[in-house]
Amino acid sequence: MEKGQAAYEQDVLKRPFYHDLTPRKPWELLSKVAKQSWGYGYVDLEVKCGTCGEITVHHMTPSAADRTTGASCGYCGRIGKFGR
Ligand SMILES: [Zn+2]
Numbered sequence: 001m002e003k004g005q006a007a008y009e010q011d012v013l014k015r016p017f018y019h020d021l022t023p024r025k026p027w028e029l030l031s032k033v034a035k036q037s038w039g040y041g042y043v044d045l046e047v048k049c050g051t052c053g054e055i056t057v058h059h060m061t062p063s064a065a066d067r068t069t070g071a072s073c074g075y076c077g078r079i080g081k082f083g084r
Pocket residue numbers: 049050051052053054073074075076077078
């Protein structure tokens with residue numbers, strides 16, 4: 001098993017679909033960059049939009065997650081705060 005694969009597959013079990021309801025790819029079909037990001041131990045942060053109320057998931061390194069306080073909404077583009 002490749003580095004990051006177990007973490008990715010766990011995450012797919014929790015969230016089998018992208019927000020547009022297309023199924024997530026099996027590990028073998030991920031890009032090299034995506035596989036590396038999982039190997040680095042990236043984490044998911046959920047941003048709840050204060051404008052439209054939708055939740056966008058951002059995938060980033062733990063250190064970036066510590067520095068970041070907000071990110072743009074994937075639905076309306078407004079900046080939302082991370083809920084942790
Ligand atoms: Zn929004």
